[in-house]
Amino acid sequence: MLRYPYFPGCTLRAKAKGFDASALASARALGVELQELENWQCCGATFPLQADNSFPLVSPGRTLAAARKKGDKLITLCSACYNVLKRTNHVFRTHRDRRDKVNAFIEEEYTGDLEVMHFLEVLRDDVGFEALARKVRISLHDLAVAPYYGCLLLRPPKELRFDDAEAPRIMEDFLLALGCKVIDHPYKIECCGSYVALEAGDLATSASRLVVESARSRGARMIVTSCPLCQYNLDVAQRGTAGANGRGLPVIYFTQLLAMALELPEEVLYFHGHVIPPGPLLRSIEVRGSESIA
Amino acid sequence: MRAGVFVCWCGLNIGGVVDVPKVIEEISSCPGVVRAVDYRYMCSDPGQQLIRDVIREARLDGVVIAACSPGMHESTFRAVAGSAGANPFRCEIANIREQCSWPHQDEPGEATRKAVELIRAAIEKVRGDEALLALSIPVTRRALVIGAGIAGMQAALDIADAGCEVVLVERLPFIGGHMAQLSETFPTLDCSQCILTPKTSEVGRHTRIKLLVNSEVEGVSGYVGNFTVKIRKRAAYVNWDICTGCGACTEKCPARVRSGFERGLATEPAISIAFPQAVPHKPVIRPDACRHFTRARCGVCEKVCPVGAIDFGQQDTLVEEKVGAIVVATGYELHPKAKVGEYGYGTYPDVIDGLEFERLNSASGPTQGAIRRPSDGKVPKEVVFIQCVGSRDQENGYPYCSKICCMYTAKHARLYKHKVPDGQPYVFYMDVRAGGKGYEEFVQHAMEKEGVLYLRGRVSRVFQDGDSLVVFGVDTLSGKKVEIRADMVVLATAIVPSSGAKELARLLKTSTDEYGFFSEAHPKLRPVESLTRGIYIAGCAQAPKDIPETVTQAGSAAAKVLALLSAQEISHSPIVAAVDEELCSGCGLCVEACAYEARTLDLRRRVAVVNDVLCEGCGACAVACPNGATRQKNMARGQVISMIDAMMG
Numbered sequence: 057m058l059r060y061p062y063f064p065g066c067t068l069r070a071k072a073k074g075f076d077a078s079a080l081a082s083a084r085a086l087g088v089e090l091q092e093l094e095n096w097q098c099c100g101a102t103f104p105l106q107a108d109n110s111f112p113l114v115s116p117g118r119t120l121a122a123a124r125k126k127g128d129k130l131i132t133l134c135s136a137c138y139n140v141l142k143r144t145n146h147v148f149r150t151h152r153d154r155r156d157k158v159n160a161f162i163e164e165e166y167t168g169d170l171e172v173m174h175f176l177e178v179l180r181d182d183v184g185f186e187a188l189a190r191k192v193r194i195s196l197h198d199l200a201v202a203p204y205y206g207c208l209l210l211r212p213p214k215e216l217r218f219d220d221a222e223a224p225r226i227m228e229d230f231l232l233a234l235g236c237k238v239i240d241h242p243y244k245i246e247c248c249g250s251y252v253a254l255e256a257g258d259l260a261t262s263a264s265r266l267v268v269e270s271a272r273s274r275g276a277r278m279i280v281t282s283c284p285l286c287q288y289n290l291d292v293a294q295r296g297t298a299g300a301n302g303r304g305l306p307v308i309y310f311t312q313l314l315a316m317a318l319e320l321p322e323e324v325l326y327f328h329g330h331v332i333p334p335g336p337l338l339r340s341i342e343v344r345g346s347e348s349i350a
Numbered sequence: 351m352r353a354g355v356f357v358c359w360c361g362l363n364i365g366g367v368v369d370v371p372k373v374i375e376e377i378s379s380c381p382g383v384v385r386a387v388d389y390r391y392m393c394s395d396p397g398q399q400l401i402r403d404v405i406r407e408a409r410l411d412g413v414v415i416a417a418c419s420p421g422m423h424e425s426t427f428r429a430v431a432g433s434a435g436a437n438p439f440r441c442e443i444a445n446i447r448e449q450c451s452w453p454h455q456d457e458p459g460e461a462t463r464k465a466v467e468l469i470r471a472a473i474e475k476v477r478g479d480e481a482l483l484a485l486s487i488p489v490t491r492r493a494l495v496i497g498a499g500i501a502g503m504q505a506a507l508d509i510a511d512a513g514c515e516v517v518l519v520e521r522l523p524f525i526g527g528h529m530a531q532l533s534e535t536f537p538t539l540d541c542s543q544c545i546l547t548p549k550t551s552e553v554g555r556h557t558r559i560k561l562l563v564n565s566e567v568e569g570v571s572g573y574v575g576n577f578t579v580k581i582r583k584r585a586a587y588v589n590w591d592i593c594t595g596c597g598a599c600t601e602k603c604p605a606r607v608r609s610g611f612e613r614g615l616a617t618e619p620a621i622s623i624a625f626p627q628a629v630p631h632k633p634v635i636r637p638d639a640c641r642h643f644t645r646a647r648c649g650v651c652e653k654v655c656p657v658g659a660i661d662f663g664q665q666d667t668l669v670e671e672k673v674g675a676i677v678v679a680t681g682y683e684l685h686p687k688a689k690v691g692e693y694g695y696g697t698y699p700d701v702i703d704g705l706e707f708e709r710l711n712s713a714s715g716p717t718q719g720a721i722r723r724p725s726d727g728k729v730p731k732e733v734v735f736i737q738c739v740g741s742r743d744q745e746n747g748y749p750y751c752s753k754i755c756c757m758y759t760a761k762h763a764r765l766y767k768h769k770v771p772d773g774q775p776y777v778f779y780m781d782v783r784a785g786g787k788g789y790e791e792f793v794q795h796a797m798e799k800e801g802v803l804y805l806r807g808r809v810s811r812v813f814q815d816g817d818s819l820v821v822f823g824v825d826t827l828s829g830k831k832v833e834i835r836a837d838m839v840v841l842a843t844a845i846v847p848s849s850g851a852k853e854l855a856r857l858l859k860t861s862t863d864e865y866g867f868f869s870e871a872h873p874k875l876r877p878v879e880s881l882t883r884g885i886y887i888a889g890c891a892q893a894p895k896d897i898p899e900t901v902t903q904a905g906s907a908a909a910k911v912l913a914l915l916s917a918q919e920i921s922h923s924p925i926v927a928a929v930d931e932e933l934c935s936g937c938g939l940c941v942e943a944c945a946y947e948a949r950t951l952d953l954r955r956r957v958a959v960v961n962d963v964l965c966e967g968c969g970a971c972a973v974a975c976p977n978g979a980t981r982q983k984n985m986a987r988g989q990v991i992s993m994i995d996a997m998m999g
Binding site: 214220221222223241242274 | 690691692745746811813815820822
C-alpha cells in the first residue's frame with residue numbers, strides 16, 4: 057500500500073463531499089492510502105498575484121511545511137487547491153526572500169522540496185492507467201464523456217507542469233482506462249466563468265454554457281471535472297434550459313466515475329444538489345455495464 | 351617611457367558627462383606621460399592625424415587612447431600608432447564611454463574621477479607592454495562552403511568566379527536548399543525554380559567548384575588560412591560515376607516512403623531523385639525503406655539499371671580537404687507543428703505549414719500546383735493563415751521575429767486567390783512587417799485589390815469539427831471575437847536553425863546564440879564574419895532572412911573570403927600566451943584549459959608549448975598555470991597588479 061499525505065481542502069468537506077469520499081475509497085481500492093494532514097487549514101483559495109505581499113502565502117505555506125514532515129509528496133484533488141499549493145511551492149523554491157519572510161512568520165524552515173501532486177498524476181504514474189483498466193469492474197464503454205480541465209489544473213504551465221497546457225491528455229487517458237468513449241471538444245480548457253459567478257452571474261453562465269454546448273453538440277452525455285467551482289458553474293448554467301427537457305449533461309467529479317467503475321458502494325458518491333442529476337444516466341449505464349460483464 | 355594620452359570627447363557622449371579638461375590636467379602629471387591631448391572626435395580623420403603628429407613630434411613610444419570600447423576602435427588606433435612609427439601593441443584603450451560616461455550620466459563628478467583612474471591603469475599597462483611584432487601565417491587558397499542552399503551556392507559561385515577553388519558540401523543528395531521547394535517568390539511572384547535552376551546547374555558544372563552532396567562535415571582542425579576538414583560522403587548505394595540518371599530504377603522500385611522534399615504530402619520510391627531538376631540528377635537509396643535492406647530481398651533496381659550502377663555494398667567514404675577559409679551556410683528549418691498543440695495538436699491533416707503550402711502550390715508538387723487540402727483533396731474555400739506561430743512568443747516559442755512570414759503569407763494568400771477566385775483567405779497577424787523594396791506595396795495589393803481579409807489579432811485555438819476546422823480568434827481592431835469555419839489552416843511557423851547547427855559550431859570552434867543561429871563578430875560592422883577568424887556566415891544560418899538579403903550576405907561573405915585568400919600571408923595578433931620553460935613542470939593543466947587546441951605538451955622535453963597561430967590570447971591557460979610559467983604577453987601578472995595599484999592609488 058502506497059501512503060501519501062493528502063490535503064482535502066474546504067470545499068471537499070462541504071459542497072463536494074462526494075469528490076473527497078469517492079477519491080479516498082477509490083484510492084484504497086487501488087492500493088493507495090491518502091492520509092489526511094492533521095489540522096489543515098484553507099489553501100488560500102486563490103494564488104496572490106501581488107509580488108510585494110507575501111501574507112496570502114502564509115496559509116498554503118503552513119500546509120506545505122506540515123506536509124513535508126509527513127512525506128515528500130502532497131496529494132490534492134481540488135484544482136484550486138492544487139493550483140495555489142503548487143504555485144506557492146514554486147515561490148518557496150525560486151524566491152529566497154519571500155520564502156524566508158513566510159518561514160519567519162510561520163516559524164518553519166521549509167525549502168520547497170515537496171512535490172505537490174494531483175490525484176490524477178497518482179493514477180497515471182503510481183497506479184498506471186493500464187493497471188487501472190484491469191481493475192475496472194463495471195465497464196463504461198457506452199458512456200460518452202467529455203473531459204473538462206478548466207484553467208487551474210493547467211495554468212500557468214511553467215509553474216504547474218501538469219500536462220501540455222494547450223493539448224492535455226491525462227483526463228482523456230484516464231477516461232479511456234475506465235472504458236468510456238471520450239468526447240474531445242474545443243472548450244475543454246476554456247474558463248467556466250469562475251468567481252465571476254458571484255458578481256455577474258450572467259457572464260459566468262454564458263461562459264459555462266459555451267463549454268456545456270461544445271460538449272453536448274459533439275455527443276457527450278456527461279462532463280467530468282476536478283474543480284468544485286467548475287462543477288458548480290457548469291451544472292448551474294444548465295438551470296432552466298436543457299435540463300428542463302431532459303437533454304442536460306450531468307457534471308460530476310472524475311473520482312465519482314472512478315468509484316462507479318470500481319463498483320464501490322453508492323454511499324461514497326454523494327450525488328446531491330445537482331441541477332442535472334447524474335443518477336438516471338449512471339443507473340442505466342451501471343445496469344447495462346454489469347450485464348455486459350456478466 | 352614616453353607616453354602620450356589622447357582623450358576623446360565623443361561629441362557629448364563623453365564630454366557631456368566627464369570633465370575632460372580636468373582629466374587632462376590630472377593625467378599630465380602622471381610619471382612617463384609627456385603629452386596629454388583632447389579632441390572632439392578622436393576617431394575622425396583630423397583626430398587620427400592629431401595622434402600621428404603628436405607621436406612624431408614628441409617621439410612617443412607608448413600611446414593611451416581614452417575613448418570608446420576597444421571592441422569598437424582598438425584596431426583603428428593601433429594602426430594609427432603604427433603608421434606614426436610607434437609600436438601598435440604599445441597602444442592601449444581606456445574605455446571611458448561604455449564603462450564610464452554612459453553608465454554614470456547622473457554623477458559627472460564621480461565619472462570624471464573614474465575616467466582618470468581608468469586612464470591611469472591604461473598608462474601602467476602601456477608601461478609594461480612589450481613592443482611585439484605581428485605574426486604571419488601562410489594561406490591555402492581554397493574555400494569550403496557548408497550548405498548548398500541559395501546562400502551557399504551564391505557564396506561558392508562568387509568565390510569560384512573570382513578564381514579560387516571551392517569545396518561545396520551539402521547534407522542532402524541535391525543542391526538548392528529550401529528555395530527548390532518554393533513555388534513563387536515575393537514580391538515579384540516569379541517562379542522560384544526558374545530563378546534557381548540556372549544557378550544550380552552553374553554550380554554543378556563549374557570547374558572550380560568541387561561538389562560533395564549527401565555529405566557532412568565531421569571534423570575541422572587547423573586555423574585561419576590552414577584548415578583541414580574531414581567530410582563524410584554517405585553511401586548512395588548507387589555508383590554515380592557510371593549512373594546516367596535515366597530514372598529507370600525509380601520507376602520500378604516497389605517500396606514507397608514519405609518524401610521529405612514534399613514535406614510528407616506525397617510519397618516517393620525508396621530509390622529516388624528528389625525532383626526533376628535536381629542537381630546532381632542522380633538517385634539515392636534510402637536504406638530505411640529499401641526492401642533490399644529491410645527485408646533482404648528485392649533488387650529490382652539492380653535488375654533494371656542499364657549500366658549496372660546499383661551498388662548495395664557501397665560504404666561511406668571519408669574525404670579530407672585543405673582550405674584557407676570556411677563559409678557556414680547551413681540554413682533553417684521550421685518550428686515543428688506538433689509543438690503547437692492549440693493549433694491542431696500536430697494531428698489535423700489540414701493544418702499545414704508554410705513550406706507545405708509551397709509544395710501544394712508548386713507546379714511540380716504533389717497536386718501539380720492545384721490548391722487541394724491534404725485530408726480529402728477538396729479545394730478549400732475558406733483558408734485561414736496564422737502568422738507568428740512560435741515567433742515573437744516568449745512564453746511558448748522564440749522571442750525573435752522570423753522576418754519572412756509577413757511577406758510569404760501575403761504571397762500565399764494572393765496565390766491562393768489566383769487559383770481559387772471564389773475562395774476567401776483570412777490572415778491573422780500581429781503587425782505586418784513589410785520593410786523592403788516593393789514589399790509594403792505587395793501586402794497592400796493583397797489587402798486592397800485581391801480581397802485578402804487581414805485580421806489583427808491572435809488565434810487561440812483551431813479545432814476539427816466534422817470535415818472543417820473551426821478557428822477561434824480575435825480581431826483587436828473591432829474588439830470582437832471571431833470564429834471562422836475553415837477548410838484549411840496554414841501556420842507561419844517560426845524559423846529555427848538547421849538541426850546540427852550547434853554541433854557544427856562546436857566543430858568549427860565558433861559560437862551560436864541561444865537558439866543555435868551562428869553569431870556574427872559584430873551585428874552591424876562585421877555581419878558576415880564569425881567570432882572565429884577565417885570562418886564566415888551567410889543566409890539563415892545567422893538569422894532568419896529572405897532571398898534577396900541572403901544573396902547579398904552570401905556575396906559579402908564571398909568578398910571577405912576572397913580578401914583573405916588574396917594574400918600570400920596573413921597576420922595574426924602577437925598577443926598570445928608564452929611559456930617560461932625554466933618554470934614549466936609539464937603538468938598539462940594549460941592544455942586542458944585551452945579552448946582553441948593551441949596548447950600541447952612537448953613530451954620529449956616535458957614542457958608545455960604554445961601554437962601561436964591557434965592562440966586567441968584569451969588568457970585561460972595563464973590563469974590555470976599553477977607556477978606562473980605561462981604568461982599572457984602584454985598582460986603579465988606584474989602589469990595587472992600595477993594597473994590595479996594605479997586605480998586604487
